Amino acid sequence: DAGITQSPRHKVTETGTPVTLRCHQTENHRYMYWYRQDPGHGLRLIHYSYGVKDTDKGEVSDGYSVSRSKTEDFLLTLESATSSQTSVYFCAISEGQHEQFFGPGTRLTVL
Amino acid sequence: AQSVTQLDSHVSVSEGTPVLLRCNYSSSYSPSLFWYVQHPNKGLQLLLKYTSAATLVKGINGFEAEFKKSETSFHLTKPSAHMSDAAEYFCVVSDEGGGADGLTFGKGTHLIIQP
Incomplete structure (x- = not known):
């Protein structure tokens, strides 16, 4: 997975x-991304x-914030989780503005 | 603006037969095009990419794709399907004029391999 890790891998x-x-x-890639993947929507x-x-x-940024204080870390925060944010979240990196390399994903369930 | 349409949400083929996954795109600039594969409960893996060099692009695991500007298509093919090819496939377009957020993903094609 091109040297990308995500944590946690699962969370309820x-x-x-x-x-x-x-x-x-x-x-040491410059660009980092957060996506969510939902059935019928692909990656957003x-x-x-x-x-x-x-x-x-x-x-689809509403309800999410991010921070990047170091090149190697990109944090995604849900300030107040809602059931509509139940999803699989993928991080990706790229050096230029073209192909991206993806992490293994985090499965988040909001009850 | 750019967009990508994967023409089939599901494709089912028998093992050993050819695979064709169809993708059409629209782009205001000279696009880069990609195919990614996602196996169950895994991240996305880059299969191949087109970036304005040869129009026939070879990727990993025997997959190929041909860029046809006149048809605005970038279909993915493989001569002989294997059971391990069963996965979700995403066609992706990137505008040269786009920013860092310039990738647009198709909604995916689920490839089923029948034994």
């Missing part, structure tokens, strides 16, 4: 609780980063 939480997912890379971009402390919103 309750509505209204904060949740943070971590993506860690060892490739939540947020992305183009450098340390440089982030921007994607297609």
Whole structure:
């Protein structure tokens, strides 16, 4: 998986609780991305980063925030989890603006 | 604006027969195109990519794709299917003019291999 790890791999939480997912890379790539994958929707971009402390919103950013204080780490936070945020979350990295390499995913269930 | 349409949500073939997964795209610029594969409970793996060099692109595991600008297509093929090819396949387009968020994913094609 191109030196990308995600933690946790599985999480069950309750509505209204904060949740943070971590993506860690060892490739020193500039760009990092968070996607969610849901049946019938493919992958949808939540947020992305183009450098340390440089982030921007994607297609489905409402209810999510991100932070990148180091090149190798990109955190996704759900401030107050809702059932609609039950999904599989994928982190990806890239060096340029083309092919991306994906992590193994985090399965999040919000009860 | 760019978009990608995978024409079949499910494709079923018998082991040993050819595979064809269809993808059409639209793009305002000279696009880069990719196919990714996702096996159950796994992340996405890059199969192959087209970036304005040869129009016939060879990827891993015997897969190929041909970029046809006149038809705005980038279909994925394999001469002989294996059981291990059963997975979800995503066609992806990237505009040269796009920003860092410039990848657009198709909704996926589920490939089923019959024994």
